[in-house]
Amino acid sequence: LNSFNTYRQEFQFGQDDWLTASLSARDVNKDGNFVQPRLFVDTLSNNQTVLTMEAPGHTGGVILRPTQALPETYRIEYKLTGLDFGGKRNGSIQYQQQDDNETKINGYSSQGCKTQHPWGEGSGSRGWSGDASAPYCEWQSVRDGPYGYNGFHFLTVVDFADPAPRNNHFWHYHRKVLMDSFSVHPDRIDSFGSSQICDASTNEYYDYQESNFVTVNMWVSGKANYNPRPGALTGNSQRFITNCNGKQATRGIQSAGELKSPDEWYNDDGTFYTFAIERNSTGYTMEASGIFERSGYQTFRYYRPFIVDDEPIWHYNVKPSEYDGRYNGDLTQSNWAFGSQTWPDQWPAGSAYPDYFVIGALYTNVYEGKATLTDIRLYHEAPPSTTTTTSPPTPPSDPPSVPPTLTTTEPSPVTLTPTGASSLCSPIVLMERNQQVTEGEPWVLNNDWILVQEPNGNFQVRENPLNGNNLGKIVWETGARGSTTSNMYYYTVLQGDGNLITWQVMTNNDGDNESKFPFWKSNTSFPNNESQEESFYLVLDCDSNGTPNVAIYLGHPDQRGSSVWEAPHSTPTPTNVPTVATEDPSSTSWQLNSGHYVLNILVVSMVATSPYSLG
Numbered sequence: 001l002n003s004f005n006t007y008r009q010e011f012q013f014g015q016d017d018w019l020t021a022s023l024s025a026r027d028v029n030k031d032g033n034f035v036q037p038r039l040f041v042d043t044l045s046n047n048q049t050v051l052t053m054e055a056p057g058h059t060g061g062v063i064l065r066p067t068q069a070l071p072e073t074y075r076i077e078y079k080l081t082g083l084d085f086g087g088k089r090n091g092s093i094q095y096q097q098q099d100d101n102e103t104k105i106n107g108y109s110s111q112g113c114k115t116q117h118p119w120g121e122g123s124g125s126r127g128w129s130g131d132a133s134a135p136y137c138e139w140q141s142v143r144d145g146p147y148g149y150n151g152f153h154f155l156t157v158v159d160f161a162d163p164a165p166r167n168n169h170f171w172h173y174h175r176k177v178l179m180d181s182f183s184v185h186p187d188r189i190d191s192f193g194s195s196q197i198c199d200a201s202t203n204e205y206y207d208y209q210e211s212n213f214v215t216v217n218m219w220v221s222g223k224a225n226y227n228p229r230p231g232a233l234t235g236n237s238q239r240f241i242t243n244c245n246g247k248q249a250t251r252g253i254q255s256a257g258e259l260k261s262p263d264e265w266y267n268d269d270g271t272f273y274t275f276a277i278e279r280n281s282t283g284y285t286m287e288a289s290g291i292f293e294r295s296g297y298q299t300f301r302y303y304r305p306f307i308v309d310d311e312p313i314w315h316y317n318v319k320p321s322e323y324d325g326r327y328n329g330d331l332t333q334s335n336w337a338f339g340s341q342t343w344p345d346q347w348p349a350g351s352a353y354p355d356y357f358v359i360g361a362l363y364t365n366v367y368e369g370k371a372t373l374t375d376i377r378l379y380h381e382a383p384p385s386t387t388t389t390t391s392p393p394t395p396p397s398d399p400p401s402v403p404p405t406l407t408t409t410e411p412s413p414v415t416l417t418p419t420g421a422s423s424l425c426s427p428i429v430l431m432e433r434n435q436q437v438t439e440g441e442p443w444v445l446n447n448d449w450i451l452v453q454e455p456n457g458n459f460q461v462r463e464n465p466l467n468g469n470n471l472g473k474i475v476w477e478t479g480a481r482g483s484t485t486s487n488m489y490y491y492t493v494l495q496g497d498g499n500l501i502t503w504q505v506m507t508n509n510d511g512d513n514e515s516k517f518p519f520w521k522s523n524t525s526f527p528n529n530e531s532q533e534e535s536f537y538l539v540l541d542c543d544s545n546g547t548p549n550v551a552i553y554l555g556h557p558d559q560r561g562s563s564v565w566e567a568p569h570s571t572p573t574p575t576n577v578p579t580v581a582t583e584d585p586s587s588t589s590w591q592l593n594s595g596h597y598v599l600n601i602l603v604v605s606m607v608a609t610s611p612y613s614l615g
Helices: 186-192
Strands: 005-013 019-029 039-045 050-057 060-065 072-082 095-096 103-107 149-158 175-184 196-199 204-207 215-221 238-240 273-279 283-292 296-304 332-333 341-343 354-360 369-381 429-431 436-438 443-445 449-453 459-463 474-477 488-494 499-506 513-521 537-542 548-555 562-566 589-596
Touching: 019 039, 019 095, 019 562, 039 060, 050 060, 050 354, 149 273, 149 283, 149 369, 175 186, 175 273, 175 283, 175 369, 196 488, 215 283, 354 369, 429 443, 429 449, 436 449, 449 488, 474 548
Parallel strands: none
Antiparallel strands: 005 019, 019 060, 039 050, 050 369, 060 354, 072 273, 072 369, 095 103, 149 175, 149 354, 175 215, 196 204, 215 238, 273 283, 283 296, 332 341, 369 589, 429 537, 436 488, 443 449, 449 459, 459 474, 488 499, 499 513, 537 548, 548 562
16 A cells, blocks of 8 residues: 555536545556546537546546435436446457557556556455565456456445545445446456346346446345455445346346447437436435347336345435444454454444445546546425325335335236227328427327327327327337426437437527437438438337337338338336335436536536645
8 A cells, every 4th residue: 555645636516516526546656647537528529518537547536426415315317428448349358449549458458567456356366366465467457367347337325425436345335226337358257157137128138248248237235244255355245136137136246238339329429328316215216228238228217125125225324213223233354364354333223324426437446448428417305296186105114113025016007909999000100200299299190199298208109089188098108208307308200310219408598409319219210211202100000919009111101111110019107007106216206406417518627626636
């Protein structure tokens, strides 16, 4: 630890300085010269303004956090517009970086040694001698070898105030819930075996080695009083949640989905992923949405109560009254040759652990790359509506006298048997090229079919005539649901190239359009047909089983047009079916808090205003 100096930099920004940036750099020669992580506003090739987080060396770190502790109930969300922290490019873990033509290995520079020094995986782990006095290059490599990996924390909630970049040993004991990318080198797979990725379109797993190594892991720290085996890494036991395991938190690394390869979406036409975490009085909800490999557009939304089968989320209580001390214990780190240490009372009665979120590259001995993001939002729970007749759920005893059990209750499916179903199998044109549907303006087609753009971004096809406020039964919907604020709206258009897209539009206080993002799309772009006479149509058709479904046709269906895309069958949201709050608190109404940072307006250079200081 005395072989180098650590420099730190912090500054506040955003509305009322609600966000804090924290950066860390290592001066390996103690001469004041070091590689600086950076955080700066940039404009992408598509003219989108984003915040760039860059960790050009694996011994530095850069994160975002709230300046103050989060409220007891909240929703934090943002859009990730680019990610370059490891994984394959064109099927290879070693590749030439496009912007500087440098050879990269899993996102790391190929130059020099890159090791976990001075925080190895443990004295008894593979890849090194376990001798802490070994030279830097003889420690475990982060670039390759049995512990080679890269990654990025999309969004995590931690149990301590004012988080800053630290080593991975530290972070393993302070996370409550987490969504991250874990891009391992093939050498690590050879040493420890492969993991699994869920294909949400089939609810079946496929092998990690079949992927681009850029995945989304969604998990909770789910075992109190976890003590590592001798010589191993201190930390909490991880419990992963996917569609494929019934949305239950279970052991073993399982990814909820596979992101598009970075070389496909970095700085492209506005593709993004939205990440969000919510906390209410009974548990946490993690959410990730976007276009995933194999499964297409998905919204992964997983609710986990604070306690399930006597297994809590680590340090879930943000105030003393939420916890009675039942999971208190000691933490012991044992080593064969270097002694042991015990830290008593890790979760005593009367303790409290207010929530702080973290986004970024937070390890100071692993992770190298850059990411871009925008539209960081903090919501607080809205007061109960005076117009609704639905009572809020009764919270459990405080703390729960009986640990709640996670149950999964799927909503009842809607039976799709429209009037005149026999005639439905003759294709019905819903939209023509370049036509669009905007929220608040439903389209009525022949008094039988209705196109609806919901305020939350969900696009629907409904049947039966419009009657007052009754929009009829849902036949098909995209299922994509996002934020709703006064300065945001959505519309869906069938573009000239055949791509059906729902756009999210951000406006300023004067109502002028500032920027828009593709919120959902069918990915059916045929640019070569855009200028031809043959046009695209959104059509209500029947599949091979005679079930009504939505398709995109090239050419009018009455003029021998053919289907070029058929929508995956969705389970429409039933009407008049109450939400079970103990399963998924999706009925919570959120209001935008004073914390709201939308990167549509350029800000001054932030790095220059706050120099690094030794610390």
